[in-house]
Amino acid sequence: MPDIKHFDPELALERAERLFWQHGAAEASIQDVVAATGLNRSSLYATFGGKQQLYHAALRRYLRHRAQPAFRQLADDGRGLPAVRDFFGGLIAVRCSGEHAGWGCMVVNAHLGTEHHDPEVRALLDDHHRQLRDALHTALDVARRDGQLSPHLATGAAAETLALLAYGVNLRSRNGADADSLLQTVTDTLALFGA
């Protein structure tokens, strides 16, 4: 009996995700979301419930569609150190060139601003950190098994270091840091791990 939606909620969510990714939750107004998605205020509120909940949904979508696939590929790659290097290579490429250049990482961006005060967002950030660190840890354990690592290197500690390094890369890329320089720093760091 009811009318059906005149738009695709998933497509609208993707548009909102990109908007919040690029501009942050605080700077992107509902008016901007309306303009970006093309749908009406009423439809927005009826479908997503409000700005905060829409941001939550967008952040979850980013984690599911952007971050986690990269983590999974890193963890499933069987090559060890080259897998880690390629992970950072892909990260830096996305951050410094192409459609999303200068946008940074939506999760890293969420560490500041209004979104940061929300307990649910903080939990998502902690989740993200754990997943990133664990994927790096897995890849480093593969490298250890294949004898690619210095004997004295602790893979857990090295994974934590690389995770923090990734935050630094994401942060500086937003200020226009040079891609070659960032990748060189990562390469130099990984060279320290080698046998």
Place this chain on the structure above:
Amino acid sequence: MPDIKHFDPELALERAERLFWQHGAAEASIQDVVAATGLNRSSLYATFGGKQQLYHAALRRYLRHRAQPAFRQLADDGRGLPAVRDFFGGLIAVRCSGEHAGWGCMVVNAHLGTEHHDPEVRALLDDHHRQLRDALHTALDVARRDGQLSPHLATGAAAETLALLAYGVNLRSRNGADADSLLQTVTDTLALFGA
């Protein structure tokens, strides 16, 4: 002939600095500045010119009073690796405990949000990055001279790595990261540099 100011501009600037440091430029309103400084809107605008210019002044004050003294101490410390370790120890202590716990670094915070779009702010962030990296480089060169470093380690590359690591520390500390864990990560990283 004129009247004189009924307040101390430098004290007011310090209050504004702390407000912007903790909450960011976008989230702290002029009303908040008025409340924090105790002085009137008119006096604020007459003295500092507007919100953007006030934020500029506050950020410059942060660099001059907070960041640069730490950089100078690091560069002037003659102990090499222990100096680097103590630099990070002090950083983590400020970020995770005491009056400014959870505030992060004002410069790192400025990498996100409205302030980031301002060319003058971006230039300050690049300046800050260069100063941090150079101070680390200087300390590492001291370590190299004293034979504390592995022969194959390039001090320039290692300084860049540590700078990015510091950004990661500042970022994660805002989300409540554990001080001991952060310091352990730094210590483990520095251990890789050792001879």
Place this chain on the structure above:
DNA sequence: ACTATCTTGGAACAACCATTTCAAGTACCC
């Protein structure tokens, strides 16, 4: 004491914010 020149308090401003409301429109089931 008078005046010129600044500071100060507080109201007023227009623009924007997220959200709500409601009438009008629309598609499905019976």
Place this chain on the structure above:
DNA sequence: GGGTACTTGAAATGGTTGTTCCAAGATAGT
């Protein structure tokens, strides 16, 4: 085809934003 349950458009709400304006107050030189 009628009725019902939903969607949609657009206006309106109450609050906050940064900034401006102006009268009232205060100080230093004459």
